[in-house]
Amino acid sequence: MTHVEDELRSQPECWTRAASEAAGYRDVLPVPGERVAIVGCGTSYFMAQAIAALREGAGQGETDAFAASEFPYGRPYDRVLALTRSGTTTEVLELLGQLKGRTRTTAITADPHTPVMTAADEIVVLDFADERSVVQTRFATTAVTLLRAHLGRHTDTAVADARTALAAELPQQLVACTQFTFLGRGWTVGLANEAGLKMREASLSWTEAYPAMEYRHGPISITTHGTATWMFGEAPEGLAQQVRATGGLWIEGGLDPLAELVRAQRLAVAVAAHRDLDPDRPRHLTRSVILAP
DSSP, rough: OOHHHHHHHHHHHHHHHHHHHHGGGGSSOOOOOOOEEEESTTHHHHHHHHHHHHHHTTTTOOOEEEEEOOOTTTTOOSEEEESSSSSSHHHHHHOOOOTTSSEEEEEEOTTTTTTTHHSSSEEEOOOOGOSSSSSSSSHHHHHHHHHHHHHOOOOOOHHHHHHHHHHSSOOOOHOOOOOEEEETTTTTTHHHHHHHHHHHHHHEEEEEEEEGGGGTGGGGGGTTTTEEEESSOOTTTTHHHHHHHHOOOEEESSSSSSHHHHHHHHHHHHHHHHHHHOOOTTTOOOSSOOOOO
């Protein structure tokens, strides 16, 4: 079993622990009414998109998401929340350094022995969700679970659905597809983006991701036999029928959307095995992007 496969299978336990510990971080996580920006790189950026939509949708305040390198320094925020598994990502550390003394910052990380511990004003350490793999799985979803619980949006159903996602067989025809499109709405757009990234990283797959209503505005033109379209959350009316009419494979996301991401992670590993690739050694990637001065 690869590191990434072993780690993704531990997610139900990680989510349960994160949810149980969320109340202990109440004072360092965004509070209702704050204007918040959530930042990250790669997977963490896509998780930031999901969390921002969840928080704003919960009525807790205006919340934006940015890649750390694209943060708009001219905008005023009450707090910036940074996601960084490694605690060493250059763009995140540079951003936190720029904000020091100007804007309150909180970082969620997996490693308590890294520069982010002093770069941010406040820290949440999810060391039990740290990973050996380059490809992120459990840290990302555990951070989302922590914040879902903090927002009062986590339920035990998510954990039960994650166990279902790990136990159920993947459709064989899905593994053999040559192109994958992931769709979301609201907070699940970030999850769809992350599913696409997992497929690219682990299995070198041709993948795309869109807000579901945008799929009719051009992207559906590439859908045909041998392609798959996977919906995270409730699909727009009529879209499933339109995709099936192209000859493409439609995958209905019937589980909690975060559990659907677990299924997509499993698919990435399965496609890698089908193509005789090692998902623990993704091409041109390292566990953290550290840029030389």
